[in-house]
Amino acid sequence: MAAPRPAPAPNVPPQRRELYFFTLYRVLEAALLALVAFSPMGEYLLQISEPTLLRSVVVLYMVMAIALLVASYRSQLSPAQQAAIGLGTDLVVAALVLAATSGSQGGIALLLLFNVGAGALILPQRAGLGFASAAALVVLADSLYVRAMDPFNARPIAESVMFSVTYLATAVLCELLSRQMRESQALAERRGEELANQAEINELVIRRMRTGILVVDGNHQVKICNEAAWALLGKPSPERKQLADVAPELHKALARWRGGRGEIPKAMTLAEGAPEVLPRFVALGLSDNLYLIFLEDSRVFSGRAEELTLATLGRLSASIAHEIRNPLAAINYSVQLLEESENLPEADRRLLEIIHTQCQRMNGIVQDILGLARRERSQPETLDLAQFVRRFVDEYRASHPLERDILQAVAERPTLAMADPRHLHQVVTILVTNALTYGRLPDEPARVTVAVRSGPPGAPPELNVIDRGPGIPAAVAEQIFTPFYTTSEHGTGLGLYIARQLCEANQCSLTYQPVPGGGSCFRIVLPPGMNLVQNQEAGSPGGRLNLA
Known part of the structure; x- marks a missing residue:
């Protein structure tokens, strides 16, 4: 729906434009000479000594002037080459007109002044000064020739010298002006390109x-x-x-x-x-x-408001949790002392067990909140997921008595991935604990599998935590990663939220996938790792590097 851009104006080089006006002025000069040569008034303007020569020169000059005018915007020659041809023609015609007339030196010299200046604007410095010197020689030669042939009607030599000095000075000044114009034009073009690039960047930024x-x-x-x-x-x-x-x-x-x-x-x-x-x-x-x-x-405002609320809530919760730990530790220590009493009735002992259990639960909540507020920056490294999963399952079995529950690792071949081992261990611990707690059917043991899946070369590896429980309803599955959302009276609602935050910090993704036939699958997709393998079969000492 954006309005179309106007077509850019044709980029006409300044020298080409100056050349056009120079050739147009030459046509005017040819017209003035034609008026003198062919008009009855010509005898009153100049003393024509060679009318046939003058008329021939004027006709040829008119044809040449028109041809140069057409060539100024159609020819493939450079402006400097066309200016040199035109200025050389002007000098030859001026010399022939001076030879065919008498008393025309002042007018012809003034006409040449503009030609010399215009040529100096287009030509290089040496060429401009060369043509100015040639014009001065034409004027001086004519003055000397007239003085030699008719000394009584000759014009003063000083006049010719002044014309010569004027030609040289005009050539120098016009060359300096031309240089300044070229520099200004180059600067303007650079600024134009910068502005055009900036405009394109601005348009791209606005569009994106x-x-x-x-x-x-x-x-x-x-x-x-x-x-x-x-x-x-x-x-x-x-x-x-x-x-x-x-x-x-x-x-x-x-x-x-x-x-x-x-x-x-x-x-x-x-x-x-x-x-x-x-x-x-x-x-x-x-x-x-x-x-x-x-x-x-x-939605952007809602997301920002939610982020601000969560950040504020996190700082407030961390502060409250820190203040709760001290009295909670005192309560837990007091309960332990009371449990050591020998004369404690069974009913009171049961109450102490409840207090002790709830203290442990509150301490877990405090630990989750503090871990969320003080999360360290990830330090990813290349690790073998198969080896990591097998070691994790062995350690979890050793530190958590499973009784009838089943926890197994499925990792057939080495699979490399990039992740922070501490963060990944924390994430898998949260997922396995949730699966053992909630991923079970009534009166049946939990069956949890930690499986590693590696796709084709270059595909990101996956780590799946699968259970065979009742699964998660679709309405609940949309909210399970929301902080403080829980369907259990004993849960904190922070475990899965912390797990996803840790995954995102490691450029991983954590999603929930329902299992056909019943059960849940929490899938972690990790960045592929890099394996540098030395190929000893190669002839070079360094071998070959393979990326896995």
């Missing part, structure tokens, strides 16, 4: 922004629409330019804002199936009559 951006004119016609705004508007056709047609509610809100009512735009849905947006309006200028519309996805 998650915030929807619209630019409309005073008639509420859409001029610019980035990708996010296009999606929020329901992906309308590019032909639909009127805001009233694309988003009527947004059109009315902008009209009310322009009316100066001071109303704060409310959240609105601009298309079916699109999320709610919060519009904001900004006037780009009184003269341009353009308005900028920001379309903020309300």
Whole structure:
């Protein structure tokens, strides 16, 4: 829906433009000489001594001038080459006109002054000075020839010398001006390229922004629409330019804002199936009559509010948990002392067991909260998942009596992955503990499998914790990774949340997958690891490096 860009103006080099005006001036010179040569008034303007020569030279000069004018914008020759040809023609014609007339030295010399200056603007410095010196020689030679043939009607030599000095000075000044013009043009081109690149970068940034951006004119016609705004508007056709047609509610809100009512735009849905947006309006200028519309996805605000709430809650919970640990430790220690009493009735002993169990539960909650608030940065390394899983299962069996429950590892071949071993151990411990606690059918032992799955080369490895319990209902499965969400009266609702946070810190993903036939599967997808293997069969001492 963005307005099409105007076609860029043709890039005409400055020397080509100067050459065009130079050749146009040459046509004017040829026309003036033709007026002198062919008009009856020519005898009153100049003393023509050789009319046939003059007319022949003027005709050829007119033809040459027109040809150079056409070539100035069609020829493949460079501007400097065409200027050199034209200026050489001017000098030859000037010399022949001076030879065919008498008393025309001043006028011809003045006409040559512009030619010398224009040539110096286009030609290199040495060429410009060379043609200026040639023009000076033409004028001086004519003056000396006239003085030799008719000394009584000859013009002063000083006049010719002054013309010569003027040619040289004009060539130098015009060459300096040309150099400055070229430098300014080069600087302008560089600045233009930088501005063009910056404009492309700005346009790309605007198009890729998650915030929807619209630019409309005073008639509420859409001029610019980035990708996010296009999606929020329901992906309308590019032909639909009127805001009233694309988003009527947004059109009315902008009209009310322009009316100066001071109303704060409310959240609105601009298309079916699109999320709610919060519009904001900004006037780009009184003269341009353009308005900028920001379309903020309300889900972004909700996510930011949730992150802020969780961060605040985490800091507050960590502070409270730290203060709870001391009295909790005192209560637990007192319970242990009371349990050592010999005259304690059985009913009181049962109450002490309840107190001790609940103290352990509260201590677990405190540990989870402190672990969440003080989570260390991950330090991933390459590890063999098969070896890690087998060692984990052995250690878990040794430290947790399973009785009738079954915990087994399935890892057929070495599988390399990148992860922090401490974080991965914590995640798998949470998943296995949950599976042993909740992944069991009534009156049956839990059967938990920690399996490693490796796909084709280059595919990310997977670590699955599978149980054969009743599974998780779909409505509950959508909330299980939410902090403090639990369906058990003994749970804290932080275990799976902490596990997912640790996975994300290691660039892993943790998802829940229902198992056909009953059961649950928590799948961890890890980045593939890198294995540097020395190929001893190769002839080189260093061998070959393989990536696994």
